Amino acid sequence: MTALSPLLKQATPVTIDHALGSEVFDVDGNRHLDFTAGIGVVSTGHCHPKVVAAAQEQVGKLIHGQYTTVMHQPLLRLVDKLQDVLPSHLDSLFFANSGSEALEASLRLSRQATGRPNVIVFHGGFHGRTVATATMTTSGTRFSAGFSPLMGGVHVAPFPTAYRYGWSEEEATAFALKELDYILATLTSPQETAAFIVEPVLGEGGYIPGNTAFFQGLRERADKHGILLVMDEVQTGFGRTGKMFGHEHFDVRPDIITLAKGIASGFPISGIAASQELMSKAWPGSQGGTYGGNAVACAAAVATLEVIEEEGLVANSAERGTQLLEGARAAAVDGIGDVRGLGLLVGNEFTAADGTPDTARAQAAQQAAAKKGLLLLTCGAHMNVVRMIPPLVVTAEQVDEALEIWGKVLAEV
Ligand SMILES: Cc1ncc(COP(=O)(O)O)c(C=O)c1O
Numbered sequence: 392m393t394a395l396s397p398l399l400k401q402a403t404p405v406t407i408d409h410a411l412g413s414e415v416f417d418v419d420g421n422r423h424l425d426f427t428a429g430i431g432v433v434s435t436g437h438c439h440p441k442v443v444a445a446a447q448e449q450v451g452k453l454i455h456g457q458y459t460t461v462m463h464q465p466l467l468r469l470v471d472k473l474q475d476v477l478p479s480h481l482d483s484l485f486f487a488n489s490g491s492e493a494l495e496a497s498l499r500l501s502r503q504a505t506g507r508p509n510v511i512v513f514h515g516g517f518h519g520r521t522v523a524t525a526t527m528t529t530s531g532t533r534f535s536a537g538f539s540p541l542m543g544g545v546h547v548a549p550f551p552t553a554y555r556y557g558w559s560e561e562e563a564t565a566f567a568l569k570e571l572d573y574i575l576a577t578l579t580s581p582q583e584t585a586a587f588i589v590e591p592v593l594g595e596g597g598y599i600p601g602n603t604a605f606f607q608g609l610r611e612r613a614d615k616h617g618i619l620l621v622m623d624e625v626q627t628g629f630g631r632t633g634k635m636f637g638h639e640h641f642d643v644r645p646d647i648i649t650l651a652k653g654i655a656s657g658f659p660i661s662g663i664a665a666s667q668e669l670m671s672k673a674w675p676g677s678q679g680g681t682y683g684g685n686a687v688a689c690a691a692a693v694a695t696l697e698v699i700e701e702e703g704l705v706a707n708s709a710e711r712g713t714q715l716l717e718g719a720r721a722a723a724v725d726g727i728g729d730v731r732g733l734g735l736l737v738g739n740e741f742t743a744a745d746g747t748p749d750t751a752r753a754q755a756a757q758q759a760a761a762k763k764g765l766l767l768l769t770c771g772a773h774m775n776v777v778r779m780i781p782p783l784v785v786t787a788e789q790v791d792e793a794l795e796i797w798g799k800v801l802a803e804v
Contacts, residue, residue, distance in 0.1 A: 402427075402768055403761040410437030413785045415766070423764045424793050426781045430768065431594075431626050431736070434653035435698045436784035442656045445694035449687045458486070458684045459676075465689035472696045473664070476635050481648060481664035486684035490625035490651035491519025493661040494588070496678055497621045497647045498523060500665065501586035504672035505619065508543075509579040510586045511571070513550040515596030515772070518588065518623055527588060530596035531772045546579050550593060551605050554729045554740065560602055568608040581616030586647075591637030594626040597771035598731060598738025598778050606643035619646040619669075625661070626736070629653035630699055630783050633709030633734030640733060653783075656695045660688035704783040708734045711785050718794040719779065724801045726752060737779040740771065748773035755804040765796040 408418045413436055415425045425437070435442055449465060456463035470484050485500075487493055498510060510527065512518065517530040526541035528534045535541060548571045551563035558566070575581055587609050593599040613620045622645040627637030631653055638645055646669060651661035659682075699705065712734035719737055720730045726749060728742030741749040741756070753775040760767045760777075770778050781789070 402757070403766055405761065405766065412436035412439075413782050413789050421764065423761075423766050424781075424789060424796070425766050426779045426785075426793055427766045427768050428780050428782045429657060430652070431631055431780045432652045433657050434629050434631070434783050435656045435695050435702075435704065436782040437657075439656060439694075439698055439784070441698050442691050442694045445690045446658065446687050449690035453686045455682070456684075456686050457681065459679045463686050463689075465686045465693065466684045468693050469684075469689045469696075472693050475700075476629075476696065477648075477664050478636075478644070480644070480666050483667045483670040484662055484664050485670070485678050486660060486662040486689075487678075487680055488659045488682050488685070489519070489661055490649065491521045491524045492680070492683075493625060493649040493651050493663050494518045494524045494527065494623060495521060496663045497588065497623075497649050498527070498586070499678060500647065500663065500670070500673055501588075501619045501621060503674075503677060504669055505585040505617065507583050507585040509546060509584050510544060510588055511546045511548050511574060511579065511584060513567075513587075513589045513593075514547050515550050515552055515593045515599065516588070516590050516623070517593070517595030518590075528595075530593065530770075531774075534595075546574055548574050550589075550596070550599070551602060552593070552597075552599050554599070554731070561604070564602060564605045564608070567605060568612075571608075571612065575612070575616070581612075581618060584616065584618050586619040586621045587613060588621040588623060590623045591627045591641065592632060592733050592736055594736070595770050597740065597776045598736055600731065600733045601641060603641045603643070606638065606641040610643050613646070621645065621647040621649070624648045625651040627733075629695070630705040630708045631734055631736055631780070633705065633712050635705055637733070654695065655688050655692035656698075658685070658688035658691040660685060660692055699783070702784065707785075708783045711735060711781070711787065711790050712737070714787060714790050715779060715781075715794070718790065719797065722794060722798045722801060727801075732779075735779075735781055735783060735785070738770065738776045739779075741775045741777070748775035750775045752804055753777050756800050759800045759804055760796060763796045763799060765793050765800075 549567040553563040741753040743749040
């Protein structure tokens with residue numbers, strides 16, 4: 392008898408029958424509040440009618456056009472639509488299927504455009520599961536253990552994770568930038584460094600926002616040395632943080648941003664955006680793929696962007712995000728050391744009395760919440776951060792309901 396591989400780990404015991412908005416209904420008819428959103432993917436909520444209609448219409452016209460063979464309208468429409476939301480200097484787009492592929496594309500372009508071999512990533516970052524992106528991932532050894540040798544040319548610098556260091560944000564930032572300079576002096580010279588690759592908010596690494604001084608410090612060094620600044624917006628893009636893109640919180644200009652997850656409400660499509668000038672430093676055919684820019688995914692992405700705009704979902708993310716963060720802070724009990732986030736990315740870090748990560752309690756809380764109808768995930772190096780990432784359409788009432796369940800969970804575990 393065939394079965395799903397035990398390689399897959401599932402965070403909840405739920406098998407879904409159908410879903411709508413921020414709610415999913417399991418095969419036994421139970422309703423669950425989905426504060427995982429498919430790991431930050433279903434931005435417009437599950438099965439938004441407009442996204443469903445766009446995808447259904449496209450399925451009847453063209454499913455797969457293969458963009459290195461022919462061009463199709465949904466892809467051109469998506470390029471056009473993205474112009475409305477992307478920073479104006481990022482006016483050239485390449486599409487792939489997954490976040491990992493977008494990161495691979497950004498790495499390939501960075502190396503080809505600069506002719507330099509190395510990149511610097513930031514400790515706690517998550518960039519994917521392919522061998523190259525697993526090498527660039529430092530949010531937990533579970534993502535890279537057991538299949539070495541990994542890719543060469545990756546160096547790791549500190550991220551200003553103030554809570555973990557036990558420092559102020561200023562101290563953590565000063566330390567991170569000082570170490571970056573030391574790395575550029577001792578491990579990879581600027582002339583051999585193609586890019587800094589960084590998330591605006593560490594995602595898998597524990598929902599830790601960066602800060603303006605840190606990102607501007609990266610920008611200054613990038614400008615000084617001709618290094619590219621790649622911001623990985625796979626999780627933080629498309630309104631998730633309360634702005635269209637996470638980096639907009641920090642007044643910093645990226646050279647490349649990576650796009651995936653929230654772009655198409657659940658259809659697999661990803662991409663990178665850079666300037667025409669930068670893209671033209673590589674060559675036609677240097678990137679591609681069989682399924683990139685799938686027509687149905689593109690149609691769903693266009694509809695997603697329209698819904699985000701028409702329903703004011705970026706503003707809703709900011710407002711509901713504040714409600715969720717404040718509510719989670721108010722609900723925090725002894726043993727939750729830090730509650731932090733940006734928009735609808737909220738992390739609750741469980742810390743034992745001796746200051747060590749309390750993985751067992753975080754896991755128990757996540758499981759207890761699932762039993763009470765609230766789907767959550769964990770993250771962080773020690774899986775001791777319970778993260779809350781509802782769809783951007785979540786309502787004030789649903790946030791209140793989730794917080795009420797969360798309060799009961801915390802009283803129990
Ligand atoms: C910031 C970031 N980059 C890259 C990825 C990899 O995306 P995918 O799982 O689609 O390959 C993820 C996935 O969680 C992510 O959060």
